[in-house]
Amino acid sequence: MSVDNNDIYNKAQELVKAFGEKLGRVPTAAVITFGCQMNARDSEKLIGILRKAGFCIIEEESADFVLYNTCTVRDNANQKVYGHLGIAGGFKKKNPNMRIGLCGCMMQEPTVIEKIKSSYKFVNLIFGTHNIHRFPEYLVSCLEQDDMIIDIWKEGNEIEENLPVERKYSFKSGVNIMFGCNNFCSYCIVPYVRGRERSRDAREIIRECERLADEGVVEVMLLGQNVNSYGKGLENGISFPELLKEIEKIEGIKRIRFMTSHPKDLSEELIQVMKESKKICKHLHLPLQSGSSKLLKRMNRCYDKEQYVALAKHIREEIPDIALTTDIIVGFPGETPEDVDDTIDVINSVEYDNAFTFIYSKRTGTPAAAYEDQVPEAESHKQFNRVLEAVQQMARKRAGIYEGQTMEALIEEMNENDPTLVSGRLSNNMIVHLPGDASLIGSIVNVKLNECKGFYYLGERVE
Ligand code: SAH
Ligand code: SF4
Ligand code: F3S
Numbered sequence: 032m033s034v035d036n037n038d039i040y041n042k043a044q045e046l047v048k049a050f051g052e053k054l055g056r057v058p059t060a061a062v063i064t065f066g067c068q069m070n071a072r073d074s075e076k077l078i079g080i081l082r083k084a085g086f087c088i089i090e091e092e093s094a095d096f097v098l099y100n101t102c103t104v105r106d107n108a109n110q111k112v113y114g115h116l117g118i119a120g121g122f123k124k125k126n127p128n129m130r131i132g133l134c135g136c137m138m139q140e141p142t143v144i145e146k147i148k149s150s151y152k153f154v155n156l157i158f159g160t161h162n163i164h165r166f167p168e169y170l171v172s173c174l175e176q177d178d179m180i181i182d183i184w185k186e187g188n189e190i191e192e193n194l195p196v197e198r199k200y201s202f203k204s205g206v207n208i209m210f211g212c213n214n215f216c217s218y219c220i221v222p223y224v225r226g227r228e229r230s231r232d233a234r235e236i237i238r239e240c241e242r243l244a245d246e247g248v249v250e251v252m253l254l255g256q257n258v259n260s261y262g263k264g265l266e267n268g269i270s271f272p273e274l275l276k277e278i279e280k281i282e283g284i285k286r287i288r289f290m291t292s293h294p295k296d297l298s299e300e301l302i303q304v305m306k307e308s309k310k311i312c313k314h315l316h317l318p319l320q321s322g323s324s325k326l327l328k329r330m331n332r333c334y335d336k337e338q339y340v341a342l343a344k345h346i347r348e349e350i351p352d353i354a355l356t357t358d359i360i361v362g363f364p365g366e367t368p369e370d371v372d373d374t375i376d377v378i379n380s381v382e383y384d385n386a387f388t389f390i391y392s393k394r395t396g397t398p399a400a401a402y403e404d405q406v407p408e409a410e411s412h413k414q415f416n417r418v419l420e421a422v423q424q425m426a427r428k429r430a431g432i433y434e435g436q437t438m439e440a441l442i443e444e445m446n447e448n449d450p451t452l453v454s455g456r457l458s459n460n461m462i463v464h465l466p467g468d469a470s471l472i473g474s475i476v477n478v479k480l481n482e483c484k485g486f487y488y489l490g491e492r493v494e
Contacts, residue, residue: 042171047085058086059096060078060081061092061098062097063092063099065102066101066102069256070102070135072254073135073163074100077098078196078197079194080170081096082197088197092118095128096170097119097130098131098156099112099119100134100135103136104136109137112133119131133147136221137224138158139159139223139225142395148179148181160187160226185226198248200443202249202441203249203441206240209229209231209260211228215398216332217397217399218397219394220397223397225256229264230263233262233268236274241281244282248283249285250441251287252290258290259293259295259301275289276304279310279311284310285441285475286458286475287310294317302350312460313350313352314354315346315353317342317355319386320359321366322377323366323369323373324336324337340377353459356460359388361389361415362406362414363391365406383425390412430486433483438458438480439476439477440456452466461487463489464488465491
């Protein structure tokens with residue numbers, strides 16, 4: 032069944048209209064998003080569907096229809112969702128017409144479904160990561176009655192094109208280039224909840240980027256769990272660097288970013304394409320996870336400390352003004368203080384511009400969850416603080432090096448605290464605040480970086 036099926040939208044629109052007549056106003060809907068850029072992009076599609084059905088989109092959880100797009104990469108992501116569900120349940124008591132839905136990665140876990148069925152009976156709708164294109168049908172069923180609808184698919188083979196989308200920003204957009212993951216890092220739940228790796232047809236991706244450019248988008252962020260393996264499994268597929276070269280040709284697109292790049296398949300071709308490119312941003316997120324070769328092996332990352340450091344140094348030599356950022360896990364089973372020393376050693380030799388640091392979270396069903404040498408929480412916290420300190424010290428040192436220079440910034444929003452300032456993003460992903468007004472949002476301007484404030488700059492516009 033095609034999602035573009037107009038019948039289902041007509042039906043949804045009728046029901047939303049009837050809902051509105053009962054309420055005496057246009058019904059509101061909100062999508063609350065947890066997790067990564069993939070989820071953020073999925074939420075834009077979910078919002079697109081809700082808008083097409085006739086809802087007025089708001090951001091408050093008190094909406095008449097609230098949908099939580101969940102993440103399960105670490106346990107605290109799950110706990111947050113349960114906390115929010117408690118709040119939504121309270122709203123539903125006051126507004127019995129309210130409908131509450133859940134979707135996303137956490138819903139692919141059977142234990143989660145059991146818990147919701149027994150403890151959160153007021154939930155109306157549960158679906159997973161493989162069937163978001165069926166949301167219009169679920170929405171119709173939800174509006175017709177108040178029971179709990181559950182539909183979880185184990186795998187998704189098709190890639191659904193042409194869902195309605197409502198972009199959060201008018202001038203930048205995520206673009207999915209692949210879905211799922213085949214890497215099975217031993218700590219990670221993503222391959223289980225997002226399924227096997229599937230690449231989108233390059234022509235579809237390019238067409239989407241062209242359409243976005245026509246709509247005024249100047250920056251695209253290409254999304255995949257491992258963009259470096261893009262194209263594998265496609266008939267006549269092109270490689271990721273080739274895809275980048277094609278997108279570079281699209282006139283209106285001024286900046287290209289991508290996430291995430293697995294070090295094990297980062298090719299020389301990619302480095303050269305980045306080096307030559309005028310549009311690919313000077314930023315590479317290259318998750319390390321650990322600096323210890325022993326742990327990297329147990330994590331199934333397929334590189335060791337020396338290979339990673341050599342790769343990072345080579346990238347810095349080829350593209351000197353690139354910012355390198357990373358992800359680090361502390362407290363993986365079997366980690367000793369010496370392993371953490373190795374991680375800190377890599378931080379200091381690669382000189383990361385920034386890093387996300389996470390405490391290992393045991394994910395049921397992953398190989399590492401069964402390892403016997405789990406690290407006690409107190410020890411993980413102690414080691415985490417050491418790593419964080421090293422990361423912050425390095426980030427401060429790196430941030431300072433561009434002070435006084437002039438760089439291009441894409442102005443993204445008004446400054447949250449000071450209405451006379453706007454906030455922009457440099458090619459290297461750093462933020463700069465400068466005097467300006469809303470008319471600048473979405474444009475790329477030259478900014479002199481007057482003062483480094485640790486993790487961001489204060490600057491001014493120059494011609
Ligand atoms: N595909 C991306 C990562 C997606 S998950 C990649 O391989 O780079 C984002 C980050 O969450 C990972 O890089 C890892 O650092 C962290 N992460 C994943 N599983 C985790 C776990 N069980 N505990 C703690 N952090 C985890
Ligand atoms: Fe998880 Fe590894 Fe896949 Fe990234 S590459 S999503 S860390 S399994
Ligand atoms: Fe979370 Fe799913 Fe992304 S588990 S990190 S939202 S792919």
